Amino acid sequence: MAVTEIRITGFGGQGVILSGYIIGKAASIFNEQHATLTQSFGPEARGSACSAQVIVSDDRVLYPYVTKADILVAMSKDGYMTHKNNLAKDGIVVYEKDLVPVEEHGAGVKNYGIPATRFAEELGRKIVLNIVMVGFLGAVSGLLPEKALRKAVETSVPSGTEELNLQAFDKGYQYGKQLVETAEVTA
Amino acid sequence: MKADPQNVLVGAHYLDGNHACGEGGIAAGCKFFAGYPITPSTEIAERVSRRFPLIGGVFVQMEDELASMNAILGASWGGKKSMTCTSGPGFSLMMENFGLGLMLETPCVLVNVQRGGPSTGLPTLPGQADMMQARWGSHGDYEVIALAPDSPQESFELTIHAFNLSEKYRMPVLIMTDECVGHMTEKVVIPPPEEIELVERKYSDVPPGEAWPYMEFDGEVSPMLPVGEGHKFHITGLTHDIRGYPVINSEAQHLNTRHLIDKVKKHADDIIWLEEKDIDGADVVVMAYGISSRVMQPAIAKAKKEGIKVGQIKMVTVWPFPEKRVKELAEKVKAMIMVEMNWGQVYLEMERCIAGKCEAHLIGHGGGTVHNPEDIYNTIKEAVK
Amino acid sequence: MSKKVALNKAPVEEKQHPMEKILRMDRIPHIWCSTCGIGTTVTALAMALDQLGLDLNKVAILSGIGCTGRVAGYLKLDSFHTTHGRSIPFAFGLHIARPDMKVIVFSGDGDLISIGGNHFIHTARRNADMTVICVNNFIYAMTGGQVAPTTPTTARSATSPYGCYEHPFNLPLLAASSGAVYVARWTALHIRRLANSIKEAIAKPGFSFVEVVAPCSTLYARLNKLGTGLDLMKFYHDNSVIKHGADPKEIDIDYQSQIIVGKFVDIDKPPYIECFNAGNKRVFGDKFKPYGGGNGSN
Numbered sequence: 033m034a035v036t037e038i039r040i041t042g043f044g045g046q047g048v049i050l051s052g053y054i055i056g057k058a059a060s061i062f063n064e065q066h067a068t069l070t071q072s073f074g075p076e077a078r079g080s081a082c083s084a085q086v087i088v089s090d091d092r093v094l095y096p097y098v099t100k101a102d103i104l105v106a107m108s109k110d111g112y113m114t115h116k117n118n119l120a121k122d123g124i125v126v127y128e129k130d131l132v133p134v135e136e137h138g139a140g141v142k143n144y145g146i147p148a149t150r151f152a153e154e155l156g157r158k159i160v161l162n163i164v165m166v167g168f169l170g171a172v173s174g175l176l177p178e179k180a181l182r183k184a185v186e187t188s189v190p191s192g193t194e195e196l197n198l199q200a201f202d203k204g205y206q207y208g209k210q211l212v213e214t215a216e217v218t219a
Numbered sequence: 220m221k222a223d224p225q226n227v228l229v230g231a232h233y234l235d236g237n238h239a240c241g242e243g244g245i246a247a248g249c250k251f252f253a254g255y256p257i258t259p260s261t262e263i264a265e266r267v268s269r270r271f272p273l274i275g276g277v278f279v280q281m282e283d284e285l286a287s288m289n290a291i292l293g294a295s296w297g298g299k300k301s302m303t304c305t306s307g308p309g310f311s312l313m314m315e316n317f318g319l320g321l322m323l324e325t326p327c328v329l330v331n332v333q334r335g336g337p338s339t340g341l342p343t344l345p346g347q348a349d350m351m352q353a354r355w356g357s358h359g360d361y362e363v364i365a366l367a368p369d370s371p372q373e374s375f376e377l378t379i380h381a382f383n384l385s386e387k388y389r390m391p392v393l394i395m396t397d398e399c400v401g402h403m404t405e406k407v408v409i410p411p412p413e414e415i416e417l418v419e420r421k422y423s424d425v426p427p428g429e430a431w432p433y434m435e436f437d438g439e440v441s442p443m444l445p446v447g448e449g450h451k452f453h454i455t456g457l458t459h460d461i462r463g464y465p466v467i468n469s470e471a472q473h474l475n476t477r478h479l480i481d482k483v484k485k486h487a488d489d490i491i492w493l494e495e496k497d498i499d500g501a502d503v504v505v506m507a508y509g510i511s512s513r514v515m516q517p518a519i520a521k522a523k524k525e526g527i528k529v530g531q532i533k534m535v536t537v538w539p540f541p542e543k544r545v546k547e548l549a550e551k552v553k554a555m556i557m558v559e560m561n562w563g564q565v566y567l568e569m570e571r572c573i574a575g576k577c578e579a580h581l582i583g584h585g586g587g588t589v590h591n592p593e594d595i596y597n598t599i600k601e602a603v604k
Numbered sequence: 605m606s607k608k609v610a611l612n613k614a615p616v617e618e619k620q621h622p623m624e625k626i627l628r629m630d631r632i633p634h635i636w637c638s639t640c641g642i643g644t645t646v647t648a649l650a651m652a653l654d655q656l657g658l659d660l661n662k663v664a665i666l667s668g669i670g671c672t673g674r675v676a677g678y679l680k681l682d683s684f685h686t687t688h689g690r691s692i693p694f695a696f697g698l699h700i701a702r703p704d705m706k707v708i709v710f711s712g713d714g715d716l717i718s719i720g721g722n723h724f725i726h727t728a729r730r731n732a733d734m735t736v737i738c739v740n741n742f743i744y745a746m747t748g749g750q751v752a753p754t755t756p757t758t759a760r761s762a763t764s765p766y767g768c769y770e771h772p773f774n775l776p777l778l779a780a781s782s783g784a785v786y787v788a789r790w791t792a793l794h795i796r797r798l799a800n801s802i803k804e805a806i807a808k809p810g811f812s813f814v815e816v817v818a819p820c821s822t823l824y825a826r827l828n829k830l831g832t833g834l835d836l837m838k839f840y841h842d843n844s845v846i847k848h849g850a851d852p853k854e855i856d857i858d859y860q861s862q863i864i865v866g867k868f869v870d871i872d873k874p875p876y877i878e879c880f881n882a883g884n885k886r887v888f889g890d891k892f893k894p895y896g897g898g899n900g901s902n
Contacts, residue, residue, distance in 0.1 A: 053404060060405065060406040061232075066406070069405070070404075071402060094513055094514065095592055
């Protein structure tokens with residue numbers, strides 16, 4: 033019974049919830065697993081702290097919230113600071129390199145950074161940074177098959193924006209894959 | 220009757236409980252939705268307002284919850300399956316005319332996505348503290364039917380079930396969900412329309428001039444009279460006789476209220492829906508409803524692993540309370556435990572039915588988040604000591 | 605004995621009350637006091653329905669709570685006696701479900717304008733196709749004569765024993781500014797003119813409003829020492845001024861002062877369902893089937 037607890041954190045407007053939605057959908061609709069997404073948000077729609085929690089499991093998810101994050105996705109410094117101490121021993125931190133100053137978390141925890149906002153801007157729309165993060169997360173965590181994630185991206189973004197979002201996903205995924213391969217070579 | 224294919228969004232979706240609830244209503248044939256925005260229920264209204272135009276439904280955002288509740292009663296008498304949704308503060312406002320719906324015997328569905336209370340409380344966080352309000356929140360004597368889903372999938376299914384019960388028993392039916400389930404996104408499988416069984420409204424076949432809006436006040440369900448067909452019937456929120464005419468005396472009050480109560484009590488076995496597990500030979504039975512019945516699972520599994528004989532009852536229906544079953548079990552087990560996100564509401568009913576025959580434990584919680592399974596586990600351990 | 609039986613069986617000419625067609629005779633006598641103005645207002649409605657020649661199967665009447673709230677119970681129509689202040693939203697739901705039916709709300713000033721005030725203004729704003737008839741007797745009569753949002757300043761009531769010091773609502777102004785397309789005011793004395801206005805109001809597509817200033821002899825007249833209901837009718841006779849088209853801003857009712865009556869608003873504006881259909885048509889084009897209601901599933 034494999035259970036992965038994921039927390040995604042950032043500020044409102046970064047697409048935190050959508051990235052959680054895509055991960056959950058990839059697992060439950062396109063990978064025959066169970067995935068429960070919950071979210072919490074401040075009263076304001078934009079700019080406030082925002083967090084999504086996804087539990088991915090081979091069996092039905094019973095407790096819907098994260099207890100210790102196996103994966104912490106940090107898109108903002110605030111979000112990282114709030115949740116950095118609630119990591120599983122062998123957890124991973126996936127973070128926005130230009131926005132989040134990460135710390136060393138001890139032996140078991142791995143940090144993976146990506147300049148996702150910059151990549152999104154290069155693709156022409158800053159707004160797709162969350163999809164870059166999803167691609168990156170997919171590659172560095174190996175949580176879900178690339179195909180399932182791509183399919184979830186394709187069916188979850190506004191129609192007409194599929195191509196751009198898939199480019200963003202691929203960008204993040206490729207960057208993550210390279211990073212992992214390089215790490216393995218140097219290790 | 221099967222569901223109308225145009226209403227059913229067949230397939231596997233990744234939906235939150237609120238959207239799933241809206242889809243359940245639509246699949247059940249709801250064609251009128253009146254609502255007022257309130258966190259954390261609003262997604263139900265948003266879903267329905269998006270989906271209605273092309274399937275012949277009308278969504279109206281009303282001026283307040285009083286209006287919403289009344290409008291769905293009016294539309295129901297006009298022949299439309301109708302629903303509304305709200306949360307704590309709005310539920311308080313709806314209580315007045317929820318009572319009118321019970322008194323007029325009007326089918327409709329009211330969804331309360333519970334948040335923390337009292338007053339404005341915790342708008343964005345879960346609670347289960349409106350359970351007694353659901354039972355007694357409108358003035359006077361009556362029985363209610365309330366269902367509690369534990370997931371988006373159940374939010375879909377139980378909304379259909381609520382519509383069916385409301386038509387079968389000709390009364391408003393409550394769905395008492397909560398913020399956690401409402402805002403939780405999971406896979407929801409919507410079956411093809413031919414697999415969705417709907418209860419059709421029964422209209423009287425007595426010709427105009429001879430029919431009354433109620434047949435007997437004996438706890439059985441009378442077919443409804445359609446409007447606009449020459450029946451020229453009268454219905455009132457006042458105590459009335461079977462003609463629907465007000466009668467202001469004690470005998471009429473006795474007949475009318477006994478009827479409303481017996482309509483549910485006489486059919487309690489048909490209405491009550493419990494999902495039981497490992498009850499035979501159990502030393503302790505844990506009861507819960509909605510999200511709490513789900514969160515208790517890891518605790519029960521852990522207790523079982525340690526050899527504790529623990530059974531469980533998930534109450535899909537909370538009202539009417541399963542009196543008979545709890546009385547029966549109280550004779551057999553050492554303890555019964557109620558897990559709920561309040562400081563003891565449905566617990567009071569459990570304790571009353573146990574009547575000292577076994578131990579009664581409450582695992583209460585103020586809301587804002589769900590129970591920590593560890594607390595449930597500790598109480599189970601304590602109870603079998 | 606046999607003679608008596610024969611007498612009883614003697615043919616008697618059966619006379620029908622002229623309003624039997626519309627009244628629930630099995631509920632008569634009604635509860636209203638003698639010289640109350642509600643009865644004459646009901647007569648005016650009956651005259652209007654008769655003159656319109658409507659299929660009475662397709663007319664629904666709804667009331668809230670109070671003396672006027674009992675009207676629905678006495679009319680032989682599909683009739684709904686709802687809770688206090690809530691007849692308008694109930695009527696709104698019924699109207700949406702059955703747009704083919706004429707929906708009439710008949711209730712009092714306290715019911716419609718105080719506790720039901722929010723529903724009143726919003727349903728007028730939406731211009732839902734219904735007629736609201738408000739009997740304004742300046743007081744909560746059924747509960748024993750308490751002050752109302754319509755009680756004229758200085759008038760006494762059971763809860764304004766030293767005279768009301770609040771500003772009352774001007775009902776036609778409230779209706780007109782909220783969006784009603786037809787607004788008229790009469791007194792219970794103006795039966796024919798009232799019946800004519802009710803007729804026009806029912807025929808008018810959209811939210812129509814008719815205020816009827818009516819005597820309450822038992823409470824309002826007594827508490828203010830204004831004599832009997834008949835004296836109030838005399839007062840209306842001497843003090844009503846017909847001013848069709850008067851600006852609703854200019855027709856406040858002060859205590860025992862002139863009462864301006866007439867038809868103040870009669871404009872055309874698309875009603876709710878028409879707007880609903882137009883709004884959806886604009887977005888969905890031919891994919892959208894105009895909503896027409898109908899019983900059962902659409």
